[in-house]
Amino acid sequence: MMVIHQVKVLVMPLNAQSIPLKTGVIYIVDDDEDARESLVWLLESNGFKVSPHESAERFLLALQNADPAIPACLLLDHRLPGMSGLELYTQLIKQRYLLPAAFITGYADVALAVQAIKQGAQDFIEKPYKEDLICKLANEMLDKAYSDYQKHMELNSIRNKLKTLTKREREVLECLTAGCTNKQVGQNLHISLKTVEAHRANVMDKLGVNRAATLLKLSITNQQYH
Incomplete structure (x- = not known):
């Protein structure tokens, strides 16, 4: 009250x-x-x-x-x-x-x-x-x-990094943050496991993270304040 x-x-x-x-x-x-x-x-x-x-x-x-x-x-x-x-x-x-x-x-x-x-x-x-x-x-x-x-500056940094991803890299990221394994990502996007791994490595490099958990947290943060 x-x-x-x-x-x-x-x-x-x-x-x-x-x-x-x-x-x-x-x-x-x-x-x-x-x-x-x-x-x-x-x-x-x-x-x-x-x-x-x-x-x-x-x-x-x-x-x-x-x-x-x-x-x-x-x-x-x-x-x-x-x-x-x-x-x-x-x-x-x-x-x-x-x-x-x-x-x-x-x-x-x-x-x-x-x-x-x-x-x-x-x-x-x-x-x-x-x-x-x-x-x-x-x-x-x-x-x-x-x-x-x-928080605002952190969010801007995240969004600027996300803008550097290609269309395919964004699709891979969406699948990964939805809980898919690399194999499931490949099946959903009709690409090979090797290609998934390459895209995933590029995504993590562009976003400046080295762990899947950090990648998930970053993506969730962006969605919460979108």
């Missing part, structure tokens, strides 16, 4: 000079200047790099020039001028941005919270919020952003 956090603000003395800068960028999208600056101060004081924006449109412009290799996450309000926070988040999903996001809003809206969580949002927090809750959430989202990016 989803829980909407509603707690009092906890003000803590912070010394920005003693806190190391954390890897990654936290985007903030909130049209309330005071709320935006307060959140920037909190996160920067705790060692985070922050990029604040007053509207979804301005944020999208900034995102176009961002380095996708740098882990990033998003804290956004739902009630924004122009494009709403949920509309922005939906657009990011459609454009396949690897950007964990959480909503911070001053208006309790269970239906909105449910919809956001169903679409993959990390959390839905109601103002006022606890400072330590926000910092913990930011760390978790940046960790997820880094993990998602690594």
